[in-house]
Amino acid sequence: MIPPEFLSDLATQQGVSKSELAALKLGLAGYSTADIGEQLGISGDAARKRLSEVYQKFGIAGRGPVKLTKLQQLLVTRYQEALEKGTAVKAAELEQVDWGNAPDVSVFYGRTAELEQLERWIIQDRYRLLALYGISGIGKTTLSVKLTQRLQPHFEKIFWRSLYYAPLLQDLLIELTTFLHGSPLDPALATVSEQMDWVMDYLQHHRCLLVLNGLESFSRKGDLAGSYQPNYENYSQWIHLVGTVPHQSCVVTTSQEKLGEVAYLEGQTLPVGSFKLRGLELEQAKAILQNKGLTGEDKWQYLVDGYRGNPMMLKLVAETIKEVFGGNVGDFLDTSLFTRDIHNFIERIFDRVSDLERQILYILAEQNDGLSFKQLQTQLSSINAQDLMSALSSLRQRSLIEHVDQGFILPPVIKEVTQQIMVSEA
Ligand SMILES: Nc1ncnc2c1ncn2[C@@H]1O[C@H](COP(=O)(O)OP(=O)(O)OP(=O)(O)O)[C@@H](O)[C@H]1O
Ligand SMILES: [Mg+2]
Incomplete structure (x- = not known):
């Protein structure tokens, strides 16, 4: 709302120091003093002191959280006054964040x-590449x-994009360079590699946050996790570059x-990592189920566990429970663990797996206990050990199988849907 430049100028006029300003920005972004301390590498007490200096310099009196609210109001008023006088630029004109079509x-x-x-x-830790992954709907x-919202005060420019429509890298780079540059790049820099170089150079000289959402749009269906479709392999090169070049x-x-x-890059002490959600x-x-107005609370835990806390699947199933069972989870569970919607949702995930992965899912769906690698090998005697290892690791990367003490198992809802698919195929 209030452009960072305006805030810095105003704070400087009030005699606020650079380190106090850093604490103020985080405070305005909603961080607690403990979090501010942690982010700035100081104690929570020191962070509180910096903030109280700021309040004093702005002439704000009062107690605790009220002071921050008062300061916020003061800043907004000053900003509006400056806009009216024409001494400040509208936040929108600075446009430091491009949200694309990010959801609410x-x-x-x-x-x-x-x-x-x-x-x-x-x-x-200044990670330069961070990959968030997990099953659909998680x-x-x-x-x-x-x-991204929480990180906003730490970055100069932020670019958030969904890749659901699978843009080619050259098209994405045109959008990205136009945003970073503030206007389209010189057409002389037309090739993908020139654009990649330009972006890398920009990322070196400015602190930017780029969020690329839904990279599975580029992966090849029916292949092991992590393979790219033709025409999209250059994304892999770009990601590699972002992870390796400082x-x-x-x-x-x-x-x-x-x-x-x-x-491949993580664990090599590079500031690169992945995070499984x-x-x-x-x-x-449970809050999701409550929000949907469900009842039969003693059975909620069973439902949540069956779905491994997947919010999308819980929302889907809650809808049917409401419509068909008047919201009673117990009555629904007496009938089934899943619905047609869930079946379809999981089938779409299965669409992506390879033949061998599917075979493994079918075997595991028939087990009551986990199966070890050796036991699986016995059942799949025509498959060589390396292929079996790759398929298992791919299934784990897709969050379709879990590993417990006794070996590999399927999460409950995946298991039940797989059993139904097997019956319908038999
Ligand atoms: N922390 C949360 N609190 C409440 N609702 C949530 C939370 N996380 C996700 N949801 C809801 O769950 C649904 C699925 O979330 P989201 O779209 O982020 O999943 P996803 O992992 O990106 O799935 P996909 O891989 O299919 O894109 C959405 O309706 C979202 O609003
Ligand atoms: Mg998503």
């Missing part, structure tokens, strides 16, 4: 630990938007499968 994330539960860890990686897109920006990707480029915790998942 105002309904958002939990994820505190995830946000903290991701912020630590990006702010303190909340990657939502989390990436929330994360720069001061951060690129965050989300995808349904773990990115091979990142798996799991389901919501019980309480937060």
Whole structure:
């Protein structure tokens, strides 16, 4: 709302120091003093002191949180006055954030630990490439938007894009360079590699956050996780470049499968990493069911666990429970664990897997306990060990199988849907 330049100018006029300004920006972005301390590498007390200096310099009296609200009001008033006098530029004209078609994330539960860890990686550890992955519906897109909102004060420019429509890299780079440059680039820099160079140079000289959402749009269906469709392989090169060449920006990707480029680079002490997003915790998942007006609360835990806290699947199933069972989860569970919508949702995920992965899913769906690698090998005697290993690791990267003490198992809802598919194919 208030452009950072305006805020810095005004704060400087009031005698606010650079370090106090940094604390103020985080405070305005909604961080607690403890979080501000952590982000700035000082104690929570020191952060509180800096903020109280700021309040004093702006002549704000009062107690605790009220002071921040008062200061916010004061800043808005000053900004509006400056706009009227023509001494400030409208925030929109500065346009430092391009949200693309990012979804609204105002309904958002939990994820505190995830946000903290991701912020630590990006702010303190200065990760330059971070790949968020997890099964469809688990909340990657939502989390990436929330994360971006929270990181806003730390970056000069932010570019958030969904890749659902699978843009070619050259088309995405035109949008990106136009945004970063403020106007289209010189047409002489037309090739993809020239544009990539320009972007890398920009990322080296400016601190930018680029979020690329839904990279699975580029992966080849029916192949192991992490393979690219023809015409999209240059994304892989670009991601590799972003991870290996030093720069001061951060690129965050989300995808349904773990990115091979990142798996390869992480752990080499490079500031590169991947983060597997799991389901919501019980309480937060229950909040979704509550929001949908469901009843039969003693059975909610069973439902949430069956769906491994997947918010999308829980929303889908809750809709049917409401319509058919008047919202009673117990009555629904007496009948089935899943609905037609869920079946279709999971089939779309299965569409992506290879033949061998599907065979493994079918075998695991018939087991009550986990199967070890050796046991699977016995059942799939015509498959060589290397292919079996790749297929299992691909299934894990897609979050379709889990590993417990006894071996590999399917999450409950995946298991039941797989069994139904097997029956219909028999
Ligand atoms: N923390 C959360 N609190 C409340 N609702 C959530 C949360 N995370 C996700 N959701 C809801 O769950 C649904 C799926 O989330 P989202 O679209 O982020 O999943 P995704 O992992 O990006 O899925 P896909 O891989 O299919 O793109 C959305 O309707 C979203 O609003
Ligand atoms: Mg998504």
